[in-house]
Amino acid sequence: MSNSYILYGGGITRAAGVQMTLEELELDYELRHVDVRNDEHRRAEFLAINPAGYVPALVTPDGEALHEASGIMLWLADFYPEKGLSPLPSDPKRARFISKYSYCANDILAPMKQFYFPHRYSTNENHAPAIKDKARQNSLERWAVLDEWLEENGPYHLGEKFSIADIQMANCAAYGLDGTRDIVNVFPAVRRCYEMVEARPYCAPLLKEIIERKGVLD
Ligand SMILES: N[C@@H](CCC(=O)N[C@@H](CS)C(=O)NCC(=O)O)C(=O)O
CATH class of the missing domain: 1.20.1050.10 (Glutathione S-transferase Yfyf (Class Pi); Chain A, domain 2)
Structure with missing residues (x-):
């Protein structure tokens, strides 16, 4: 199992928002390009990671596969509160x-x-x-x-x-x-x-x- 995050995306896709979040959090990650113009997001290999067939998808170091860019970004920001990228639930x-x-x-x-x-x-x-x-x-x-x-x-x-x-x-x-x-x-x-x-x-x-x-x- 990888010790770092794996981000599926690249190109000009919503994955860029997740990638900026990973960068701002200074996390280790590997970017795996999925070429949507060549329908790589419809291949069985990628659908096993995100059955919805969209990039981005993020696999966590625990092996959990997440999709939905805004949800992934929010989870990352909340999970690393010391970086202050989202106000915590108790914050007004x-x-x-x-x-x-x-x-x-x-x-x-x-x-x-x-x-x-x-x-x-x-x-x-x-x-x-x-x-x-x-x-x-x-x-x-x-x-x-x-x-x-x-x-x-x-x-x-x-x-x-x-x-x-x-x-x-x-x-x-x-x-x-x-x-x-x-x-x-x-x-x-x-x-x-x-x-x-x-x-x-x-x-x-x-x-x-x-x-x-x-x-x-x-
Ligand atoms: N609701 C998804 C949508 C993601 C999405 O639309 N991704 C585009 C790239 S920006 C995609 O994979 N498009 C391929 C397609 O629509 O077939 C999210 O926000 O993550």
């Missing part, structure tokens, strides 16, 4: 943290996924352009809500305190919609938070990689 900031963290995992991500994969949301391929347009509009509306909130409560989701909520948000913002800057260029408080994450030595290279490779999935 936990309520705000969970609320905003869930907003990004659910409401921000859902329309972005519809935007990237519009053909998955109708049996009629002619619908794809309209689905994409509406998803863009929905996405911008949801980012606007977060932007307003960060404007009042930022720069990080927890004010002056960095957390995995910022990692998750930066990971989404880096993808952008049509281009890699079309979220951060529109929303100033999102941009401020994003740039603070981008300035962190452990997060910087992974965000840079997303931006450089973004074109691959477009």
Whole structure:
């Protein structure tokens, strides 16, 4: 059995948020690339680790296989409380943290996924352009809500305190919609938070990689 974590992902996927969390926690891990463009996530070998057939998946040193990026990040942050990447349940900031963290995992991500994969949301391929347009509009509306909130409560989701909520948000913002800057260029408080994450030595290279490779999935 491995003494370190094994992260399945790589490329510009949600695995980057988990990887940034592992880096910030200074944990040993091995990154195993799963090439979703070549359907490696549908192979039996990977489905044995995550039957849902998505990256990321994380195998813990105890051999437990976890999936769902936001759940994995939250578990890691809570499991290593000394690093302070999430407020503990007894901390008054936990309520705000969970609320905003869930907003990004659910409401921000859902329309972005519809935007990237519009053909998955109708049996009629002619619908794809309209689905994409509406998803863009929905996405911008949801980012606007977060932007307003960060404007009042930022720069990080927890004010002056960095957390995995910022990692998750930066990971989404880096993808952008049509281009890699079309979220951060529109929303100033999102941009401020994003740039603070981008300035962190452990997060910087992974965000840079997303931006450089973004074109691959477009
Ligand atoms: N709910 C999952 C979704 C993960 C997900 O959508 N992963 C993408 C890469 S970012 C994937 O594996 N896509 C392959 C596919 O959709 O076939 C999570 O948040 O971890």
